[in-house]
Amino acid sequence: MAMAFSPLTTSGCSSYCNLGLSWKSSSLFVELGFLSNGSKGVSAKPAKLNASKVFRACVSSSSSDPLLVKAARRERVSRPPAWMMRQAGRYMAVYRKLAEKHPSFRERSETTDLIVEISLQPWEAFHPDGVIIFSDILTPLPAFGVQFDIEDVRGPVIQSPIRSEEGLKSLHSIDLEKLQFVGDSLSILRKEVGEQAAILGFVGAPWTIATYIVEGGTTRTYTKIKDMCHTAPHVLRALLSHLSKAIAEYIVYQVESGAHCIQIFDSWGGQLPPHMWDCWSKPYIDEIVGIIKRKCPQTPLVLYINGNGGLLERMKTTGVDVIGLDWTVDMADGRRRLGTDIGIQGNVDPATLFCPLPALTDEIKRVVKSAGTSGHILNLGHGVLVGTPEEAVAHFFDVAKSFDFDKVEDHVSEADKVVA
Numbered sequence: 001m002a003m004a005f006s007p008l009t010t011s012g013c014s015s016y017c018n019l020g021l022s023w024k025s026s027s028l029f030v031e032l033g034f035l036s037n038g039s040k041g042v043s044a045k046p047a048k049l050n051a052s053k054v055f056r057a058c059v060s061s062s063s064s065d066p067l068l069v070k071a072a073r074r075e076r077v078s079r080p081p082a083w084m085m086r087q088a089g090r091y092m093a094v095y096r097k098l099a100e101k102h103p104s105f106r107e108r109s110e111t112t113d114l115i116v117e118i119s120l121q122p123w124e125a126f127h128p129d130g131v132i133i134f135s136d137i138l139t140p141l142p143a144f145g146v147q148f149d150i151e152d153v154r155g156p157v158i159q160s161p162i163r164s165e166e167g168l169k170s171l172h173s174i175d176l177e178k179l180q181f182v183g184d185s186l187s188i189l190r191k192e193v194g195e196q197a198a199i200l201g202f203v204g205a206p207w208t209i210a211t212y213i214v215e216g217g218t219t220r221t222y223t224k225i226k227d228m229c230h231t232a233p234h235v236l237r238a239l240l241s242h243l244s245k246a247i248a249e250y251i252v253y254q255v256e257s258g259a260h261c262i263q264i265f266d267s268w269g270g271q272l273p274p275h276m277w278d279c280w281s282k283p284y285i286d287e288i289v290g291i292i293k294r295k296c297p298q299t300p301l302v303l304y305i306n307g308n309g310g311l312l313e314r315m316k317t318t319g320v321d322v323i324g325l326d327w328t329v330d331m332a333d334g335r336r337r338l339g340t341d342i343g344i345q346g347n348v349d350p351a352t353l354f355c356p357l358p359a360l361t362d363e364i365k366r367v368v369k370s371a372g373t374s375g376h377i378l379n380l381g382h383g384v385l386v387g388t389p390e391e392a393v394a395h396f397f398d399v400a401k402s403f404d405f406d407k408v409e410d411h412v413s414e415a416d417k418v419v420a
Contacts, residue, residue, distance in 0.1 A: 065195065066130075066196070066198040066260060067081040067197075068129045068197070068198035068260070069198050072377065077373075077405065078405050080368050080376050080400060081130065082130075082377070082378040082400035084379060084380050084383075084384050085132075086383030086384045087132065088132070089384060089386075090386045091385070091386055091387060091390065092121055092390060095118060098118065106150055109139060110181055112181045115134050115182075116185050116189060119189055120192060122393075125390070125393075129197050130200045131193050131198070132200040132201075133185055135182060135202070138156055138209070139179070140179055140182075140203075140246065142178060143176065143179050145172045146160075146171070154218070156212055157217045158212055158217055161214055161215065161216040162213050162214060163214055163224065163235070164235060165238075171239075182254065183253060183256075186258040187257050190259075199258050200259060200263060201257075201263075202265060203247050203254075203262065204266075204267065205247075205269060205281060205288075206247060206284035206288075207266060207268065207281035208267045208269060209247070211271075214239070222268065226272075226276075229279075241284070244288050245287075248288045251292055251296075252296060255292075255296045261300045262299060263324070264288070264302065264303050266281055266285065267304075267305070269305040270308055270311065274311055278314065282318060285303065286318055286319070301321050301322070302320065302322040302323075302343075303315055303323055303324065304323075304345070305324075306326055307326060307328065309329045312337050312338055316338055322342070323338055323342060323345065324379065327348065327349040329347060330370070331346065335372060340374065343376070344376055345379050346377075346380070347379065348360075348364060348379070349381055350385045353392035354387075357391075357395050361395070368403060
């Protein structure tokens with residue numbers, strides 16, 4: 001049974017949701033040049049794309065589409081496609097060796113040759129059904145005016161946090177030419193992998209990106225941005241609105257460059273109480289999804305939130321194609337709550353990859369059975385943990401490829417028991 005909740009404009013939402021000016025009517029946005037006086041959004045100058053690099057993913061689908069894309073669209077598949085969040089990274093010896101030679105994360109994630117090499121490391125080792133670009137949700141920030149560093153101890157550090165109208169003046173429309181290394185990398189990956197696996201792009205959701213921009217980096221408390229919900233809602237709305245438009249354009253750019261599918265990470269959306277997520281995250285995800293569904297209707301969108309057990313029904317109403325479950329949600333319960341008219345992704349506990357391989361096999365089988373034979377992408381419930389044995393990762397993919405839905409006629413999942 002779906003939870004009842006109120007959209008942004010209804011009285012069911014707390015009063016702070018209606019504080020401040022609408023971004024479309026805000027003179028502040030006109031002054032900063034984000035809107036014309038006619039309140040029409042100013043499009044960013046498009047990056048120069050070679051016509052041969054613009055893929056068909058925005059306009060059509062094909063019977064030769066990768067298995068993961070078919071599952072995301074809830075088409076018939078013979079087994080669950082599988083990939084892992086953070087499947088390229090420090091658990092792999094080849095990555096650690098490369099990182100010793102190139103110790104800067106930003107160099108590794110903003111240099112085309114390195115991005116491609118790192119993204120292909122798990123492909124060459126395990127042949128997952130999805131090859132995700134090696135990047136970061138903060139990568140596009142400098143392209144619209146937010147500079148950041150990544151320090152060894154503190155992690156990402158925003159040089160000039162935005163908490164006021166004055167701070168908003170540093171923002172500008174996204175300059176996709178500054179992200180050419182992303183487009184070039186996706187194009188190369190698409191050519192290297194072909195249709196053998198889906199090329200996956202990703203972005204951070206506006207709320208999650210805003211937490212870094214407002215807090216000045218990572219945080220465990222989110223006190224500054226939550227305070228802004230009450231004390232400077234018009235500033236926060238202006239920031240989130242700007243982010244939603246920039247992120248939507250970034251998604252289109254990724255698709256045009258070769259991405260088959262896009263995952264939206266609202267990683268810190270789960271830090272909001274559900275009624276606040278309705279006000280401060282969902283409307284901006286809704287806007288992004290609406291734009292992508294108009295411009296790239298055949299591109300599946302996946303939405304993942306860490307700690308999303310209280311938000312599943314709300315997540316479904318954003319219009320995305322697939323909901324990613326973290327490992328704290330029971331897959332059978334998640335499928336019951338979401339129904340069978342939407343895709344589902346996940347959700348093996350990443351720590352299970354440290355267990356004996358037979359235990360890992362049993363857990364994978366449990367998750368797949370609970371998810372059902374339609375519209376399920378097998379994944380972890382979070383990213384691969386540092387120190388995960390590569391043997392366990394290889395086993396994960398071997399087990400995924402051992403399923404055969406066509407032969408198992410008596411395969412009855414929990415999803416099949418959902419009452420419409």
